[in-house]
Amino acid sequence: xxxxVAMIQPYKLPDVKKALFDANIHKMTVTNVLGxxxxxxxxxxYRGVVHEVNLHKKVRLEIAxxxxxxxxxxxxxxxxxxxxxxxxxxxFVLDLVDCIRIRTGERGHEAIG
Amino acid sequence: xxKLWQHWPRVLTLxxxxxxxxxxxxxxxxxxxxxxxxxxxxxxxxxATFLVxxxxxxxxxxxxxxxRSKNTVNILFKNVAIVAIGLLTYAAVGFNLMYPGDGHxxxxxxxxxxxxGISAPDGxxxxxxxxxxxxxxxxDFIFQGxxxxxxxxxxxxxxxxxxxLNSFLLFxxxxxxxxxxxxxxWKWGAGWLDDLGFYDFAGSTLVHSVGGWGxxxxxxxxxxxxxxxxKGVSNAIPGHSMPLATIGVFLLWLxxxxxxxxxxxxxxxxxxxxxxxxxxxxxxxxxxxAMVTSDVIQKKPDLSMVLNGSLAGLVGITAGAxxxxxxxxxxxxxxxxxxxxxxxxxxxxxxxxxxxxxxxxVHLVCGIWGTLAVGIFSTNPDHTFIRQLIGVIxxxxxxxPAAFAIFSVIKSTMGLxxxxxxxxxxxxxxxxxxxxxxxxQIFTNE
Numbered sequence: 001x002x003x004x005v006a007m008i009q010p011y012k013l014p015d016v017k018k019a020l021f022d023a024n025i026h027k028m029t030v031t032n033v034l035g036x037x038x039x040x041x042x043x044x045x046y047r048g049v050v051h052e053v054n055l056h057k058k059v060r061l062e063i064a065x066x067x068x069x070x071x072x073x074x075x076x077x078x079x080x081x082x083x084x085x086x087x088x089x090x091x092f093v094l095d096l097v098d099c100i101r102i103r104t105g106e107r108g109h110e111a112i113g
Numbered sequence: 114x115x116k117l118w119q120h121w122p123r124v125l126t127l128x129x130x131x132x133x134x135x136x137x138x139x140x141x142x143x144x145x146x147x148x149x150x151x152x153x154x155x156x157x158x159x160x161a162t163f164l165v166x167x168x169x170x171x172x173x174x175x176x177x178x179x180x181r182s183k184n185t186v187n188i189l190f191k192n193v194a195i196v197a198i199g200l201l202t203y204a205a206v207g208f209n210l211m212y213p214g215d216g217h218x219x220x221x222x223x224x225x226x227x228x229x230g231i232s233a234p235d236g237x238x239x240x241x242x243x244x245x246x247x248x249x250x251x252x253d254f255i256f257q258g259x260x261x262x263x264x265x266x267x268x269x270x271x272x273x274x275x276x277x278l279n280s281f282l283l284f285x286x287x288x289x290x291x292x293x294x295x296x297x298x299w300k301w302g303a304g305w306l307d308d309l310g311f312y313d314f315a316g317s318t319l320v321h322s323v324g325g326w327g328x329x330x331x332x333x334x335x336x337x338x339x340x341x342x343x344k345g346v347s348n349a350i351p352g353h354s355m356p357l358a359t360i361g362v363f364l365l366w367l368x369x370x371x372x373x374x375x376x377x378x379x380x381x382x383x384x385x386x387x388x389x390x391x392x393x394x395x396x397x398x399x400x401x402x403a404m405v406t407s408d409v410i411q412k413k414p415d416l417s418m419v420l421n422g423s424l425a426g427l428v429g430i431t432a433g434a435x436x437x438x439x440x441x442x443x444x445x446x447x448x449x450x451x452x453x454x455x456x457x458x459x460x461x462x463x464x465x466x467x468x469x470x471x472x473x474x475v476h477l478v479c480g481i482w483g484t485l486a487v488g489i490f491s492t493n494p495d496h497t498f499i500r501q502l503i504g505v506i507x508x509x510x511x512x513x514p515a516a517f518a519i520f521s522v523i524k525s526t527m528g529l530x531x532x533x534x535x536x537x538x539x540x541x542x543x544x545x546x547x548x549x550x551x552x553x554q555i556f557t558n559e
Contacts, residue, residue, distance in 0.1 A: 042538075
């Protein structure tokens with residue numbers, strides 16, 4: 001079992017969701033985050049004072065998958081999120097020790113679904 | 114027994130009262146009834162002026178609420194700038210273009226100009242003698258100036274979230290500085306449409322549809338927001354604050370008491386109180402009309418549609434608030450409420466014109482409806498449907514091409530639209546280098 005964590009551009013979320021649905025992956029958690037990688041910051045000014053902002057708004061997806069779904073999930077995310085420009089984002093694949101469905105108490109592969 | 118000097122409180126009181134009588138000695142010994150009425154009339158007109166003024170706050174909050182938070186600074190900025198541009202151009206050029214007065218017509222009775230700048234006639238001619246004791250020259254200017262600024266700001270909502278700031282400000286300067294007063298002179302400036310018998314009490318056509326035609330041209334030339342229409346399907350781009358939108362609508366309604374109430378052009382109790390009633394009942398009927406229509410079509414009542422509905426009712430009654438019966442005002446408002454919901458859906462999904470705030474539906478569609486409704490419902494037999502229709506067509510035939518031309522010229526010279534990157538990042542960062550909600554995390558996700 002793996003947990004796929006991806007940081008993507010917020011405006012790419014609809015495309016990524018569609019790509020995931022097409023690959024039959026429907027379960028995910030989405031949060032708003034601030035982050036930076038290689039993308040340079042931008043300047044804001046306020047009443048005569050300039051300040052640099054280098055934490056960009058990003059969207060974070062977390063998807064728990066069984067091993068054979070890892071590659072399709074990664075492929076779908078890349079397909080949806082890629083624009084070729086710096087700032088497209090990153091995907092992390094983590095080991096998932098256990099997964100429990102709260103409603104029924106199922107564990108492991110059945111719980112992931 | 115009190116000493117003489119101990120009577121000082123009485124003496125002081127008498128002295129103060131005596132001094133208060135001094136200003137009135139400047140008038141005739143006693144003010145005449147005419148002078149007293151003049152003060153009442155002018156005071157009401159000035160109250161109406163600042164009521165119309167507060168509509169700008171209404172527009173600012175309504176447009177902010179119905180668009181995304183990443184563009185809020187830009188929306189607010191446009192609304193603030195337009196007040197300035199509208200009033201200053203009106204002082205420089207607009208007032209005398211809209212009200213040339215006899216002897217200053219240049220071409221027929223559809224183009225006239227009585228000179229740059231504003232200056233009051235001397236003495237009574239600018240005061241009690243200016244408008245038969247209804248208002249002074251200065252009141253006339255500032256009241257009408259507020260109307261001009263209102264017409265300009267209608268366009269800002271329709272082109273929101275993708276128009277370049279400077280391009281929009283340039284468009285507004287030309288449109289409200291020249292086009293609005295030019296076409297306004299045809300009716301309120303005693304031009305050819307006035308001679309024809311066309312009637313527009315407070316501006317369903319002269320203000321709302323003029324702004325609406327400008328908005329239509331802008332929406333077409335500019336194109337939709339990125340992501341609005343994907344593969345022929347219309348996507349929802351929800352506004353970020355329903356509370357702000359609601360505040361905006363109530364402020365606009367408050368302003369309408371001055372917009373319509375002041376268009377009586379005096380404090381005459383009969384017409385003004387009647388107009389208050391027709392205006393308010395039309396707004397209420399607009400809400401109900403929109404509520405029912407929205408519930409039927411969308412299965413659940415949509416707050417943004419109901420908000421638009423109240424404005425639709427208000428725009429609809431604006432042409433004839435003083436000349437239709439109270440029952441008619443309810444009917445006009447109710448139909449406007451239905452029209453606005455249907456036209457929002459039609460314009461958004463069928464015509465595929467992206468209008469973030471529904472300005473086309475509220476101001477153009479209901480402005481035209483309100484104007485034609487005068488021909489149907491007016492208690493005055495001189496108001497005919499044909500005359501109203503001629504006016505509607507005349508304004509459309511000039512305002513739309515003019516706005517289209519201005520936008521097109523701007524598009525091919527300085528550019529009309531922000532870059533794709535800026536549109537994604539938000540115009541607040543791109544155009545202004547600042548955020549509306551610094552410290553908050555409000556994102557745009559679907």
